[in-house]
Amino acid sequence: MSLADQLKVLIVDDTTTSRMLVRDGLQEIGIKNISFASDGEQGLKHIMSTPTHLVISDFNMPKLDGLGLLRAMRQHAPSQKMPFIMLTGKGDKDLIQKGVQFGMNNYLTKPFTVPALKTALEAVVGRLK
Known part of the structure; x- marks a missing residue:
């Protein structure tokens, strides 16, 4: 079984279209176990209650933005080292630079391509297939 088959990814974005674009890109590279949250607060609740291997989060969101989510993740043992x-x-x-200070592993600028998404993922979690 490949890493792509096993990987559990959480997409956190307040825009449905953006969540679906990331989902489509992940599915295109073979990742099927995908969950969603529409803001950082929901994302943090999901991470604390559901096994997750990787978080892909938008920066600009209401309630708790991407940096806030990242900082909160790094303060809790289960998610301190989560990509x-x-x-x-x-x-x-x-x-x-702030993201790197708080432990961000990689970033993507929107709009992104599927090959760019795959490269960003593999830089963080290793070869997917």
């Missing part, structure tokens, strides 16, 4: 990929609509160097 985290940030999605951003802009290549904001300050945001990326």
Whole structure:
């Protein structure tokens, strides 16, 4: 069984269209076990209650943004080392630097391509197939 078959991914984004685009890209590269949250608070609840291997989160969300989610994850034992990929609509160097400070593993600028998504994932979790 490949890593793609086993990987449990949580997509956190307040925009349904964005969640579906990420889901479609993940499915195209063979990842099938995908969960969703529409903001950072829901994402954190999911992470604390459901086994998850990787989080792909938008930065700009209501309630708890991507950096807030990342900081909260790094304060709880089950998610301290969980791989985290940030999605951003802009290549904001300050945001990326803050993300790295808080333990972000990688980032993707929207819009992204499926090969870019696969490369970002493999840089964090290893070869998928």
